[in-house]
Amino acid sequence: MRETLGLTGPKKGCDLGQCGACTVLVDGRRITSCLTFALMHGGREVTTIEGLGGDPEGDLHPVQQAFVDHDAFQCGFCTPGQIMSAVALLAEGHAGDDDEIREWMSGNLCRCAAYPNIVAAITAAAGR
Amino acid sequence: MAALTKPKNLQDVAAPGRDGVGASPLRPDGILKVKGDFAYSSDLWHEDMLWGMALRSPHARARILSVDVSAALAQPGVYAVLTHEDIPGSKFYGLEIRDQPVLAIDEVRFHGEPIVIVAADHPETARRAIAKIVVEYDVLPSIGPVEALDPERYGYVHAPADYKAHAFGNIVHSQHIHHGDGDSAEVRALADVIVRGEYEVGMQDQAFLGPESGLAVPAEDGGIDLYIATQWLHVDRQQMCPVLGLPPEKVRLTLAGVGGAFGGREDISMQVHACLLAQHTGKPVKIVYNREESFFGHVHRHPATMVFEHGATRDGRLVFVKAEIVLDGGAYASTSPAVVGNAASLGIGPYVIPHAAVDATAVYTNNPPCGAMRGFGAVQMCFGYETQMDRLAAELGLDPVELRRMNAMEQGSVLPTGQVVDAPAPVAELLRRVKEMPLPEVENWRTADGPDVRELPGGLSNTTHGEGVVRGIGYAVGIKNVGFSEGFDDYSTARVRLEVIGGAPVALVHTAMAEVGQGGITVHAQIVRTELGVDQVTMAPADTRVGSAGSTSASRQTYMTGGAVKQAAEAVRAVVLARGRDRYGWAPAFAAGLRLAGGKALTAAGEVVADLVDLLGDEPVDETTEFRHRPTEAFDKVTGQGFGHVQYTFCAHRAVVDVDVELGLVKVIELAAAQDVGKAINPLAVVGQIHGGSTQGLGLAVMEEIIVRDGKVRNPSFTDYLIPTILDTPPMPVDVLELADAHAPYGLRGAGEAPTLSSTPAIVAAIRAATGLPLNRVPVRPEHLTGT
Ligand code: FES
Ligand code: FES
Numbered sequence: 079m080r081e082t083l084g085l086t087g088p089k090k091g092c093d094l095g096q097c098g099a100c101t102v103l104v105d106g107r108r109i110t111s112c113l114t115f116a117l118m119h120g121g122r123e124v125t126t127i128e129g130l131g132g133d134p135e136g137d138l139h140p141v142q143q144a145f146v147d148h149d150a151f152q153c154g155f156c157t158p159g160q161i162m163s164a165v166a167l168l169a170e171g172h173a174g175d176d177d178e179i180r181e182w183m184s185g186n187l188c189r190c191a192a193y194p195n196i197v198a199a200i201t202a203a204a205g206r
Numbered sequence: 207m208a209a210l211t212k213p214k215n216l217q218d219v220a221a222p223g224r225d226g227v228g229a230s231p232l233r234p235d236g237i238l239k240v241k242g243d244f245a246y247s248s249d250l251w252h253e254d255m256l257w258g259m260a261l262r263s264p265h266a267r268a269r270i271l272s273v274d275v276s277a278a279l280a281q282p283g284v285y286a287v288l289t290h291e292d293i294p295g296s297k298f299y300g301l302e303i304r305d306q307p308v309l310a311i312d313e314v315r316f317h318g319e320p321i322v323i324v325a326a327d328h329p330e331t332a333r334r335a336i337a338k339i340v341v342e343y344d345v346l347p348s349i350g351p352v353e354a355l356d357p358e359r360y361g362y363v364h365a366p367a368d369y370k371a372h373a374f375g376n377i378v379h380s381q382h383i384h385h386g387d388g389d390s391a392e393v394r395a396l397a398d399v400i401v402r403g404e405y406e407v408g409m410q411d412q413a414f415l416g417p418e419s420g421l422a423v424p425a426e427d428g429g430i431d432l433y434i435a436t437q438w439l440h441v442d443r444q445q446m447c448p449v450l451g452l453p454p455e456k457v458r459l460t461l462a463g464v465g466g467a468f469g470g471r472e473d474i475s476m477q478v479h480a481c482l483l484a485q486h487t488g489k490p491v492k493i494v495y496n497r498e499e500s501f502f503g504h505v506h507r508h509p510a511t512m513v514f515e516h517g518a519t520r521d522g523r524l525v526f527v528k529a530e531i532v533l534d535g536g537a538y539a540s541t542s543p544a545v546v547g548n549a550a551s552l553g554i555g556p557y558v559i560p561h562a563a564v565d566a567t568a569v570y571t572n573n574p575p576c577g578a579m580r581g582f583g584a585v586q587m588c589f590g591y592e593t594q595m596d597r598l599a600a601e602l603g604l605d606p607v608e609l610r611r612m613n614a615m616e617q618g619s620v621l622p623t624g625q626v627v628d629a630p631a632p633v634a635e636l637l638r639r640v641k642e643m644p645l646p647e648v649e650n651w652r653t654a655d656g657p658d659v660r661e662l663p664g665g666l667s668n669t670t671h672g673e674g675v676v677r678g679i680g681y682a683v684g685i686k687n688v689g690f691s692e693g694f695d696d697y698s699t700a701r702v703r704l705e706v707i708g709g710a711p712v713a714l715v716h717t718a719m720a721e722v723g724q725g726g727i728t729v730h731a732q733i734v735r736t737e738l739g740v741d742q743v744t745m746a747p748a749d750t751r752v753g754s755a756g757s758t759s760a761s762r763q764t765y766m767t768g769g770a771v772k773q774a775a776e777a778v779r780a781v782v783l784a785r786g787r788d789r790y791g792w793a794p795a796f797a798a799g800l801r802l803a804g805g806k807a808l809t810a811a812g813e814v815v816a817d818l819v820d821l822l823g824d825e826p827v828d829e830t831t832e833f834r835h836r837p838t839e840a841f842d843k844v845t846g847q848g849f850g851h852v853q854y855t856f857c858a859h860r861a862v863v864d865v866d867v868e869l870g871l872v873k874v875i876e877l878a879a880a881q882d883v884g885k886a887i888n889p890l891a892v893v894g895q896i897h898g899g900s901t902q903g904l905g906l907a908v909m910e911e912i913i914v915r916d917g918k919v920r921n922p923s924f925t926d927y928l929i930p931t932i933l934d935t936p937p938m939p940v941d942v943l944e945l946a947d948a949h950a951p952y953g954l955r956g957a958g959e960a961p962t963l964s965s966t967p968a969i970v971a972a973i974r975a976a977t978g979l980p981l982n983r984v985p986v987r988p989e990h991l992t993g994t
Contacts, residue, residue, distance in 0.1 A: 086249035087242025089465070091415045092497040096924035099415060127242030142240040146232055149890050152898060153723030154239030155246060155416040155465030177660050184933045187924070189415045189466050190723050191901035192894060193935045 087127035098186030127158035152190035173204035226736035230890035246463035247435035263314035266917020295451035315537035318502025348572035348917030379543035381550035383846030385622035386561035397517025408911035416465015422480035429456030440754035469578030501922035505577030510586035526561035540577030548583030592967035630945035663871035680971025684963030687851035688956030699753030700770035705826035716746035725891035737775035739802035761956025770833035857960035859968035870988030884955030903965025
């Protein structure tokens with residue numbers, strides 16, 4: 079994906095399923111893309127961070143906008159993965175309260191520890 | 207060779223905005239980052255690029271008997287296989303002492319030391335080639351920090367002829383501080399109680415999420431262009447030029463996107479390897495470490511052993527401190543000398559103590575090299591002296607916060623180095639503020655429907671429903687220096703250009719500052735808006751075409767490069783206003799009294815006297831300046847006296863924990879902080895720094911450690927080296943104080959590191975309060991709490 083298609087939005091933070099930086103959606107479900115082969119997902123819809131806003135030049139997805147507005151990152155390396163995870167979490171209906179958000183975001187590491195702002199951004203995107 | 211272009215994906219970060227100093231505008235690189243369009247060093251790409259990779263030592267200490275690369279060279283797709291013999295220039299590099307071989311020569315000194323580098327057309331090809339290299343070793347017993355101090359018996363990490371450091375045994379650097387009468391018999395007699403403790407801090411890793419990576423592109427002039435994630439472009443170059451045998455103008459560095467740093471990119475890692483391979487093959491070479499290699503590829507925080515003695519009077523006045531510190535520097539010096547300077551000079555904490563004797567030493571060992579990590583020598587000490595303060599309070603029957611406040615330093619206090627603190631030092635006030643914050647609810651896990659396990663130690667593992675869970679509260683405060691110390695010529699360079707584009711004034715800022723996530727470029731734009739009264743500020747990519755900005759470390763960039771940008775903007779403003787003298791016949795004194803705001807020149811009273819666009823005309827103003835802080839001086843070798851640090855920064859924490867005392871599981875319920883930042887140039891970014899530093903301190907308190915046994919690293923992965931997740935990270939209320947330091951731009955105080963110090967001892971104090979255990983070592987693990 080990163081090398082052949084040039085989609086470098088999903089990051090390699092560990093290549094072993096431990097950090098979540100490579101999170102993408104497969105038919106709307108989040109997976110760590112470093113642990114899978116494209117071949118295994120023939121015929122499925124894969125969404126990377128690049129595909130989130132629809133048109134690459136267009137507006138930001140509401141979750142992307144919330145991350146910008148709440149300064150939910152510092153270096154930003156974990157951010158594409160955090161956002162993909164957050165989009166799925168919202169679709170799954172797991173943004174009931176802060177504890178639930180934390181629980182369902184716990185597969186995405188952020189070494190800069192922008193965690194409080196990530197919770198705030200997701201809460202805002204959930205319209206709470 | 208075809209003309210080589212800038213690698214794909216390297217963007218210029220540019221964005222307009224309105225907000226000046228004291229506001230919290232959005233990051234100029236924020237949109238790119240949330241869209242996945244921001245090009246990190248690992249995202250760079252070039253047609254025909256090769257992939258570089260290193261063969262690393264599996265042993266901590268061994269003689270290299272032979273290296274056979276023939277099978278690797280014969281493999282199709284392999285373009286180069288290089289050993290130290292292929293290096294055109296110097297074979298060593300190093301930040302403070304050039305003692306580290308670019309590729310091992312006859313001997314390896316730590317587990318993971320690079321020996322051979324390979325360039326191939328695909329990472330898999332490179333990996334297979336590496337596997338075909340045959341190295342014969344004669345494995346030797348590794349030297350640890352205890353053995354290092356007895357070289358007669360255990361030997362030397364470096365051979366006698368190698369480095370001047372050998373003359374001092376295995377000692378990289380030592381610093382003694384003698385204050386008052388030290389710990390003489392007379393001084394000891396003045397103390398009613400003396401508390402002694404031995405403490406240990408394990409090896410912490412920066413664990414930035416974006417691995418070491420970069421792309422080296424050979425240029426037509428025989429030079430190299432390197433696109434790289436680093437903390438300090440110019441000193442990377444300074445270390446690389448002698449190795450490559452090239453003059454500085456032929457080694458050009460441009461900052462690529464940096465996925466966090468925290469000190470781990472202060473030393474070079476793959477930079478010089480990528481350049482050597484590019485030089486050798488005439489092709490662009492990309493190197494990206496994987497996570498395991500990243501653990502081997504950068505320096506770590508020094509593990510420390512510390513022995514403290516604190517003497518006090520019955521009523522709680524500190525009389526003396528004695529401290530003996532040994533830091534494990536690992537195989538090469540890196541920044542060990544400066545870490546030792548910090549440990550010694552900041553080693554008694556933010557307290558006024560009439561007598562002190564502190565000894566800090568870093569030793570060479572066969573463990574992984576240690577160097578810079580957020581908090582740089584002050585973190586380890588803070589765990590030691592704050593634990594001592596708690597023990598002393600218990601011994602005296604005093605409240606631990608009260609004991610700290612009684613002995614807290616303040617403006618005008620004299621440090622053990624003899625330096626008088628000439629800026630606000632609100633240590634007692636910060637402690638008061640964290641103490642008075644409302645406490646989180648007790649037994650917050652109880653709900654009408656029974657216990658909410660998510661709020662309990664062990665969380666969803668469902669290990670307790672409240673049985674055996676005990677709450678504890680702990681406090682700590684720390685002191686950190688800002689900027690480079692001990693007489694180092696610390697400066698930063700900034701270029702600011704102002705011109706009319708499309709009918710509006712636009713400023714360009716060009717520095718070599720590494721934006722690593724701290725928000726430096728946001729702050730630069732704010733400063734320029736404030737000083738020049740323009741909306742639109744563009745950032746040129748950070749590179750070596752402009753002078754050095756110094757490192758993004760030591761909490762120094764807002765002070766130093768922020769200061770340089772302010773100074774350059776002031777120079778631009780002076781030129782712009784001087785044009786008004788020619789154009790409108792302003793008297794020099796009148797012009798000098800004007801300011802720029804909202805695209806106009808105004809008098810102090812706010813009367814508009816000219817449009818900035820008219821003043822500028824079609825001739826841009828372009829100014830470059832170097833900014834320096836007040837000079838510091840080296841500490842005296844014998845007494846440790848001297849004006850060593852330019853600024854101090856303070857943070858206090860209160861930690862609230864619940865501990866499952868049966869299983870040894872800890873949940874940090876809340877981690878409150880109060881910090882003085884002098885002036886919050888960007889309040890949102892300041893809070894982000896305090897959250898980040900506090901959380902890394904939490905990691906050191908209860909989870910993070912590189913386990914090294916006989917020199918071998920046992921846990922180089924995120925499965926075995928745990929860093930705090932969002933579940934481990936509690937609510938972190940932050941109280942920011944702004945007491946200006948008159949010596950600094952806008953009165954600001956460096957903010958990034960101080961929260962990393964006191965977070966660790968506050969959490970451990972809270973665990974001690976819950977368990978009654980001594981806990982003299984961090985990280986605290988479940989087995990330390992259950993005794994199993
Ligand atoms: S790269 Fe870390 S989980 Fe995939
Ligand atoms: S923003 Fe740096 S890792 Fe999350």
